[in-house]
Amino acid sequence: EFNSNVQDLLTKMAKCEETINTLPAPSFILDTVCAQLQEHRVLVGEVQSYGERKTSVETAATRLSELSRKDDCDVVQNLIMTVQDRYKKLHQHTTERGKTLEDVKRHAKQFNESWHLLVDWMTEVEQTLDTHKEIAVSQEEIKQQLTEQK
16 A cells, blocks of 8 residues: 555656646746746645645655565665655746746736836827927027927
8 A cells, every 4th residue: 555655646746747847938928927827826736735645655654664674664765765856856846937937927017017107108298299389480489399398
């Protein structure tokens, strides 16, 4: 039963790692990166459940080691080390992807806000320019219009 649980856990973690490796790069479109973050949170929950299963397998391994021969203890320890290594890699991948997604979201949000400010400013300037008179003909009127423009 222990061996079956370990193999099942290793298989599921390997599939999860494959899923992470095939995920698309973070999008720089704010709505898309927010959706990617939601999907990532689900993935993090899955990885956390593997951590819980890893802990229960480690507990079972400790009990087995206490009751087993030396050769069997070595096999159990090797299996546990394999589970721990795979979990560590999986946890590291999800942490790195999470940080990357958060950084991209922050940059996309900054860009979005800057873009809206620029568009608002351009609209305001366009309205201001539309209210100006025709270009003056005399030098005095031109100087006055230049002063107003500044």
